[in-house]
Amino acid sequence: LTAIINRQSARRVSRVDRFLTFIRVFLVGLIVIGVLAFLAQQFIPDNPFARWRNPDAMGLTADQFKGLLMSGLSQGAMYGLIALGYSMVYGVLGFINFAHGEVFMAGAMTGFIASEKFNDSGLWESNFLLCLVLIVIMAISISTLMAVLMERVAYRPLRNSPRLIPLITSIGVSFFIQNAVMGLFGPASKPYPRLPEWLAKQRSILTFEIAGTKLLVLVVAAVSMLGLWYLVESTKTGKAMRAVAEDKEIAALMGINVNRTIVTTFAVGGAMAGVAGILWGLLFRSVTHMTGFLPGIKAFTAAVIGGIGNLGGAMAGGIALGSAESVAPLVILEPLGVPGVSQLKDVVAFTVLVLVLLFKPSGLFGERLSAEDRA
Amino acid sequence: MSATMSAPSSTSKAAPGLLDLDWRRIGKWGGLCAMVMVLVSLIGMPVGLERRMIIEGRLSLGYLSLVWIPLLFGYVVSKRVVLEGVETPDPSARDVFAGLCTGVLSGLGPMLLVLGIDNFNLRDPLVNWGPQLLEQLTFGRGIGFGVAAWFGICAVLGLLGSLMHVLPKDVRRVVSFVTYGLLFISILEAVISDLSEGFGLESLTDAMYAKRGGLTVKSSIILVVVIGVFSILTKGRLKGATSRYKELQGEERKRASIVLFSGVAGLCIVLPLFLGKIVNELLANVGLFLLLALGLNIVVGLAGILDLGYVAFFAVGGYTTAVLTSAESPFFTPELHFGFALIIVILMAGLTGLVIGAPVIRMRGDYLAIVTLGFGEIIRLLFMSDWLKPYFGGAQGITNVPPVDLGFAVVTGIDPRSVFYLVLVFCTLAIYVSWRLQASRLGRAWMAIREDEQVAEAMGINTVNAKLMAFVVGAMMAAVSGAVLAAKVGSVFPNSFMILVSIIILVVVIVGGMGNIAGVLVGSFVLIGVLGGPRQPGLLQEFQSYKLLIYGALLVFMMLQRPEGLVPSARRSQELHQEEFLQDAWLKGEDHDREETEAVKQPGAVSGVEGEGDPA
Numbered sequence: 001l002t003a004i005i006n007r008q009s010a011r012r013v014s015r016v017d018r019f020l021t022f023i024r025v026f027l028v029g030l031i032v033i034g035v036l037a038f039l040a041q042q043f044i045p046d047n048p049f050a051r052w053r054n055p056d057a058m059g060l061t062a063d064q065f066k067g068l069l070m071s072g073l074s075q076g077a078m079y080g081l082i083a084l085g086y087s088m089v090y091g092v093l094g095f096i097n098f099a100h101g102e103v104f105m106a107g108a109m110t111g112f113i114a115s116e117k118f119n120d121s122g123l124w125e126s127n128f129l130l131c132l133v134l135i136v137i138m139a140i141s142i143s144t145l146m147a148v149l150m151e152r153v154a155y156r157p158l159r160n161s162p163r164l165i166p167l168i169t170s171i172g173v174s175f176f177i178q179n180a181v182m183g184l185f186g187p188a189s190k191p192y193p194r195l196p197e198w199l200a201k202q203r204s205i206l207t208f209e210i211a212g213t214k215l216l217v218l219v220v221a222a223v224s225m226l227g228l229w230y231l232v233e234s235t236k237t238g239k240a241m242r243a244v245a246e247d248k249e250i251a252a253l254m255g256i257n258v259n260r261t262i263v264t265t266f267a268v269g270g271a272m273a274g275v276a277g278i279l280w281g282l283l284f285r286s287v288t289h290m291t292g293f294l295p296g297i298k299a300f301t302a303a304v305i306g307g308i309g310n311l312g313g314a315m316a317g318g319i320a321l322g323s324a325e326s327v328a329p330l331v332i333l334e335p336l337g338v339p340g341v342s343q344l345k346d347v348v349a350f351t352v353l354v355l356v357l358l359f360k361p362s363g364l365f366g367e368r369l370s371a372e373d374r375a
Numbered sequence: 376m377s378a379t380m381s382a383p384s385s386t387s388k389a390a391p392g393l394l395d396l397d398w399r400r401i402g403k404w405g406g407l408c409a410m411v412m413v414l415v416s417l418i419g420m421p422v423g424l425e426r427r428m429i430i431e432g433r434l435s436l437g438y439l440s441l442v443w444i445p446l447l448f449g450y451v452v453s454k455r456v457v458l459e460g461v462e463t464p465d466p467s468a469r470d471v472f473a474g475l476c477t478g479v480l481s482g483l484g485p486m487l488l489v490l491g492i493d494n495f496n497l498r499d500p501l502v503n504w505g506p507q508l509l510e511q512l513t514f515g516r517g518i519g520f521g522v523a524a525w526f527g528i529c530a531v532l533g534l535l536g537s538l539m540h541v542l543p544k545d546v547r548r549v550v551s552f553v554t555y556g557l558l559f560i561s562i563l564e565a566v567i568s569d570l571s572e573g574f575g576l577e578s579l580t581d582a583m584y585a586k587r588g589g590l591t592v593k594s595s596i597i598l599v600v601v602i603g604v605f606s607i608l609t610k611g612r613l614k615g616a617t618s619r620y621k622e623l624q625g626e627e628r629k630r631a632s633i634v635l636f637s638g639v640a641g642l643c644i645v646l647p648l649f650l651g652k653i654v655n656e657l658l659a660n661v662g663l664f665l666l667l668a669l670g671l672n673i674v675v676g677l678a679g680i681l682d683l684g685y686v687a688f689f690a691v692g693g694y695t696t697a698v699l700t701s702a703e704s705p706f707f708t709p710e711l712h713f714g715f716a717l718i719i720v721i722l723m724a725g726l727t728g729l730v731i732g733a734p735v736i737r738m739r740g741d742y743l744a745i746v747t748l749g750f751g752e753i754i755r756l757l758f759m760s761d762w763l764k765p766y767f768g769g770a771q772g773i774t775n776v777p778p779v780d781l782g783f784a785v786v787t788g789i790d791p792r793s794v795f796y797l798v799l800v801f802c803t804l805a806i807y808v809s810w811r812l813q814a815s816r817l818g819r820a821w822m823a824i825r826e827d828e829q830v831a832e833a834m835g836i837n838t839v840n841a842k843l844m845a846f847v848v849g850a851m852m853a854a855v856s857g858a859v860l861a862a863k864v865g866s867v868f869p870n871s872f873m874i875l876v877s878i879i880i881l882v883v884v885i886v887g888g889m890g891n892i893a894g895v896l897v898g899s900f901v902l903i904g905v906l907g908g909p910r911q912p913g914l915l916q917e918f919q920s921y922k923l924l925i926y927g928a929l930l931v932f933m934m935l936q937r938p939e940g941l942v943p944s945a946r947r948s949q950e951l952h953q954e955e956f957l958q959d960a961w962l963k964g965e966d967h968d969r970e971e972t973e974a975v976k977q978p979g980a981v982s983g984v985e986g987e988g989d990p991a
Contacts, residue, residue, distance in 0.1 A: 016839055019733045096741045113500045157935055164681050165934055167741050168885065171683075171878060172930025179924035183418030186502040297752075300745055340761025347756050350749035357738060357746060 024358055027351070034332030041335055066208050068326050074214035074283065076322020077221035080315035081276035082299035083306070084228060085147070085269025091245040091309030091368060092265045093155070095163055098170035101296015102177040103147050103270050107139035107277025108287045109181060112190045114138050115281070119193035128196045132278075139274040146177075147270025148263055156259075174292075182289040192285040217279045224275050225315050231268065232311060241265055245309065245368070294346065298325075301353040307363025316365065325349045396473050401452060405480025408448035408529075412441055412484035419503040420921055421511050427917045428589025429561045435589075436917060437511065445481045445529040449474035449536025471537045478533020482526035485512055489521050545610065552606035553599050560598060561590050562905060562914055566654050573649025643799055647792050656791035657904060659863065660911040662798030663856050665899040667876075668883045669805045669892070670852030675881065676890035676947070677818060678845035679825030681744040683877050684731070684751025688850040690872035691727045692857025694758060695720045697773040697867045698766070704773050706766050713779040717858055724854030725847045732846035736839055751874050759869035772868035776861045788863045798859055805852050809892055812848070821845055822890075826950055875909045875923075882926045886933050888940030890947045897942050902926070 082104050089097045114135045118124040124131050154173050158166045199212045232238035243251040244261045252258045280295070281287055302321045306313025328348045329341035338344070356363065415421070425437035434442075453470035491497075492509045513521025539547055560567065568580040583594040590598065623631055647655055667689060674682045698704045699716040711719075731750050735743045758767045767773065778787035779797065786793040812818045820841040823831040832838050861867050879902075887898020906922040907913030918925065933940065939948035 016733050016736065016843070019729075023734055096745065116499070154931055154935065161938075164679070164740050164744070165938060167681065167744060168881070169931055169934040171881070172927045172934065175878060175927030176924060176931060177927075179921070179927060180414070180418055183420075183921065183924060184502070185500055297745065297748065301749075304742070304745075338762045340764075343756065343760045344762065347753050347760075350753050353749055354734060354746060357742060358734060361738070361742070 020358065027355055027358075030336075031332055034336050037335035038331045063209065065327075068330065069323060070208060070210045070214055072323035072326030073319060074217040074322070075326065076302075076319035077218050077315075078276045078279050078283070078318070079295065079299045079302045079322050080318025081221055081224060081272045081279070082295060083302040083314035083318045084225075084272045084311060086300050087303040087306070087308055087311060087314040088241070088265050088269050090303070092241065092262055093159075093166070094369065095155075095166040096170065096300060097150075097155075097269075098167060098296070099150060099174035099177060100147075100269065100273060101292035101294075101299070102174050102181075103143045103150075103292070104273040104277045104280070104295060104299075105181065105287070105289065105292030106146050106177070107143040107274035108281045108291055109185065109190075109277070109289075110139045110142040110274075111135045111278040111281045112192055112287045113185075115193055116190075124193055125196070128199065136275060136278050139278045140271045141274075143274030143277065144267045144270040147266040147273070151263060151266040174296075178289050178292070185289070187289065189286050189288045192281045192287070195282065195285075213282055217283055220275065220279060221315075224272060228268065228272065228311065237261075237264055298346075298349050301349060301356075304353060304363055305356050307365040307367040309368035310363065310365050313363055313365035313367075317363070320364075321349060321352060324352055396469060396476070401473055401476045401480065404448050404452040405477040405483075408445055408477060408481035409484030409487075411448075412444050412481060413488050415440055415444065416485070416488055416508060416512065417501055417503050418921070418924065419508075422503060422507050423920060424917050425511065427915065428585065428587065429558070430595045431585035431587070431589040431591050433592060436915070441485075442528070442532060445478050445532040446536040448481060449477055449533030450539055451536075452477045452533075453537035453540055455540075467541070470540055471534060474533045474535075474537020475530055476533070478530040478536075479526060481533065482529035485525035485529070486522045489513060489518055489525075493518055545607075548610065549603050549606045553602050556602040556606075557590070557595060557598060564588060565914060566650065569651040569654050570646070570649050572651070640803075644796075647795050650792075652791055655795055657911075657913065659791045659794040659798055660908055661899055661903045662795055662802050663860055663863075664880065664883065664903045664908050665802050665896065666798065666805055666856040666859075667853050667880045668887070668895045668899050669802070669809055670849040670856075671877075671880050671884050672890065672892070672895045673809060673812065673821075673852070674845050674849035675884055676895075676944075677813065677825065678821040678842055679740075680842060680845060681740060682747045682846070682849070683744050683874070683881070684747035684749065684754075685849065685853060685880060686872050686874060686876040687731065687747075687751045687754040688724050688727060688853035689857040689860075689876060690754055690758060690867075690869075691724055691850075692720050692854030693861040693867040693872070694767055694773070694857075695723045695854070696858040696861040697776045700862075701773050701776045703775040705764075705768055710777065713777075713858075713862060717855065720854050720858045721851050724850040727854075728847040728850030729843060731850075732843045736842050736846070748874060748877075751877055755869050755872050755874075758872070767869075770869060772866055774866040776865050776867065778865070779862045786862065788865055794859070794863045801855050801859065805855075806892055806896075808848070808852075813892075817841060817844060822946065825890075871910070873909065879909055879926060882930050884940075885938075886929055886940060888942040888944060888947075891940070891942055891944035894940050894942035894944065898940070901941075902929075 082100065085100045085103065086097060089095070089100070115124060115131065118131045118135070150173055154169050155166055158169060195213060199216065202209055202211055203215060204210075205215075230238075232241060240251070240256045240261045241264065243254065243256055244258055244265075248258050251261070276295075280291065298321060299318065302318035303314045304317070305320055306315070306317030308314075325345050325348050329344050333341045333344060333348075420440040421437040423437070424440055425435050427436040428434075429436060429439055453474045455470075489509065489512050492504060492506075492512075497504045512525070514524060539550075542550070564584055568577075568584060571577060571580040583590060583598075585591045620628075620631055620635075647658060650658070667685070670688075671682070671685050674680050674685065696713070696716050698707050699711045699719060700713060702708070702710050731747065735746045735750075738746060757763055758772075759770050761769055763769075778785050780786075784793060786797045788794065820831065820836045820838075823834065823836055824838055824841060828838055860871075864871075883898040883902050884895055885898075886902060887896070888894020903911075903913060905913045905915055906918050906925060907916070912919055913922075937943075939952075
């Protein structure tokens with residue numbers, strides 16, 4: 001009898017499995033064919049395979065490709081910075097803080113308000129670096145405050161409830177913040193002031209042409225990442241954070257103030273999101289109350305790609321996602337003859353999420369979760 | 376838990392002097408109240424909602440949006456945590472005094488705001504910082520008056536809020552009946568005047584409501600008296616009736632249910648005949664969202680799968696209908712009849728449910744939520760893209776979806792009453808299906824999965840199949856709703872299917888009560904009917920720009936205070952309050968020797984479950 005049941009259950013499950021295998025094969029096949037077609041169009045443009053789907057394909061010049069890669073990298077660095085917050089909170093509390101994207105948006109919004117004031121007073125023109133430091137500090141403080149408040153008001157009372165309840169709460173928080181910001185500052189898109197010429201101009205590094213702003217984004221992201229790395233790996237606070245992430249009860253028994261450590265985690269994540277918000281503002285020069293939504297979800301995707309709870313992984317995942325999103329439409333979809341590929345950027349990002357979860361749910365670099373969350 | 380337990384017990388032992396209050400607590404809540412009032416003012420509610428009158432010339436929705444805050448905080452600050460086994464002091468004058476202090480403190484909020492607006496100009500980032508708000512906050516009578524008035528109002532409201540604990544139960548009942556009754560009648564103004572017109576009673580509503588909306592002062596006084604008397608007369612009867620209904624067994628219960636059901640059905644069929652176009656339109660919207668919410672209730676409420684991309688199925692339903700029936704659809708020229716298209720819609724929805732469900736079904740609950748959200752966005756982006764433009768019309772969507780021709784009647788968007796009847800049919804079907812499914816083998820499997828997936832699997836439930844079924848059934852209901860929407864509006868656009876829709880439906884299901892059909896009904900009538908859907912206005916049309924804010928706040932509030940919803944399903948609330956149930960059982964067990972052994976076992980069982988999680 002058990003054998004029959006086993007066989008039956010095995011057969012039933014296998015139907016879903018077969019479908020999953022089909023999806024896996026289909027997606028990988030799509031990517032391989034796309035890349036092959038791209039390569040064919042690149043090197044032997046007259047070959048029938050290259051002309052098969054997209055007879056008008058022009059291919060990419062080296063400069064175009066490098067440009068795509070650079071914008072992908074800088075955007076990915078931002079995703080990485082936001083992803084750190086998701087990753088740390090998930091590592092410690094085991095739930096997705098859906099409202100983290102709103103913390104990022106708050107940073108960008110603060111940056112807009114402050115930079116506009118500086119621009120009115122003329123300081124933006126005369127001493128840009130000072131302004132930059134000031135708006136970064138302001139954005140960090142507002143974002144940190146927001147993240148900490150969020151934890152105190154919405155998440156702390158739910159500390160021991162089932163996993164989905166804080167997630168639903170965070171969706172509500174996210175909705176609330178979005179619409180409160182819209183009510184406070186109006187729904188119009190808000191432009192950052194012009195950047196000084198010396199920053200915005202194109203620079204060439206190792207044959208890579210890169211706009212100064214994107215370079216700034218990469219540098220600031222790298223510095224923040226190093227700072228965070230130092231904090232988590234080499235200070236007492238970081239040690240406490242890792243301990244709480246591993247096991248809250250044992251950490252409490254070891255004399256660690258679990259509540260304070262959790263607040264610190266939210267604060268650090270919020271600070272990183274604040275920095276990312278400023279960088280977003282400088283790079284795209286426009287903020288609305290919806291700015292946090294898509295980058296937030298993509299940053300979560302980045303955290304999953306890198307392995308949730310894994311800080312280095314979050315950054316790497318962000319960069320991988322950013323480059324995939326900027327390169328894949330032109331390298332995989334365009335050669336297959338899909339028109340209007342730039343609209344499909346977000347589709348690519350979500351497909352990457354599905355792919356990662358299908359192939360390696362624990363992420364590329366392995367997740368680091370507490371014992372109870374791993375189950 | 377332990378902090379709230381010790382705080383009241385320690386204060387109860389101290390000598391109960393009037394000034395011997397927990398000042399830190401009062402300061403905290405009063406300050407918070409002031410901040411909330413400033414936030415609400417700056418978000419623009421007082422000014423934006425000013426046009427809608429509750430009582431003509433006395434109270435507008437704008438002021439109401441501020442006034443409830445000190446009332447609530449006064450209530451909260453003097454509330455005592457009641458715990459079994461811990462002595463709770465009786466409410467006394469001290470509590471009322473605490474409420475008063477909180478109210479006075481919260482008056483600081485409007486005061487600072489008034490002075491701030493008068494002296495500084497922060498109009499640049501804060502769009503509502505300006506003379507309009509100042510005018511509103513000072514009642515148009517100068518700053519001094521405004522500040523003094525707000526202190527007075529807040530103090531009185533804080534006092535009233537805390538008085539609710541002190542008043543005898545009967546008085547409390549009358550007061551709350553009168554307040555809610557007045558609000559209810561004022562909000563339902565459109566419905567009531569439509570109805571009275573239908574029955575030829577215009578003169579009554581003309582006397583009741585002022586020309587520019589809102590109750591007149593006279594009629595509100597009369598209403599207060601009438602509702603007050605009504606509440607005294609019906610004291611204890613409403614509860615008695617419901618408990619009597621619940622106690623009925625077998626045949627009698629069935630008969631009572633049939634009477635109740637036919638009464639509701641009769642109302643649903645007859646009432647729209649007397650209602651005007653606007654209210655019927657509203658009812659049709661409520662029906663559409665009710666259908667969606669019933670589907671999501673199966674996925675989230677019964678099976679416990681948090682599907683944030685639920686709107687995808689709504690979109691599939693709408694687009695399939697549009698492609699099959701519209702003459703303008705780019706690649707499928709024949710115009711099918713709606714009924715025939717509906718069959719294909721349901722099949723397509725089931726297929727989409729399987730295709731989206733299969734890859735995500737084994738993921739962790741929270742990953743699943745984000746991935747389904749991703750799918751929801753993907754589907755919308757694909758419908759919008761240039762790539763699929765030859766099939767779905769891109770950003771312009773598909774227009775010219777024909778109305779539903781039923782032979783004896785034509786259902787079009789121009790005649791919302793017909794849409795309502797069509798939706799009513801589908802809703803009834805959906806309610807019947809959900810109700811039958813709930814008690815079926817599949818429904819019980821879903822609930823078992825919701826409670827504990829691993830245990831359910833160990834009990835021999837094929838969790839993958841059961842969850843997929845939930846996806847498919849939910850998808851079908853959403854798709855039918857989408858199909859009706861397409862026929863009603865006459866066109867489909869990708870932007871009608873934003874993620875926003877999923878989240879609003881989630882709020883409806885959660886506020887109403889997850890896993891409970893009655894809860895979902897209440898949720899969609901209250902939320903969609905009063906506040907409105909993502910694009911559709913509700914009874915309070917002025918809320919259009921604030922409703923999403925309110926939805927967000929409601930979601931957080933419900934999750935923190937009442938996760939089982941307004942109309943909880945008994946089983947779900949037991950799951951959510953497991954600890955409290957066990958604690959109660961334990962406390963009861965202390966009194967009885969026989970139950971003692973059991974009671975000791977129960978907390979042991981809980982820690983055992985937690986302990987098992989650790990090594991795994």
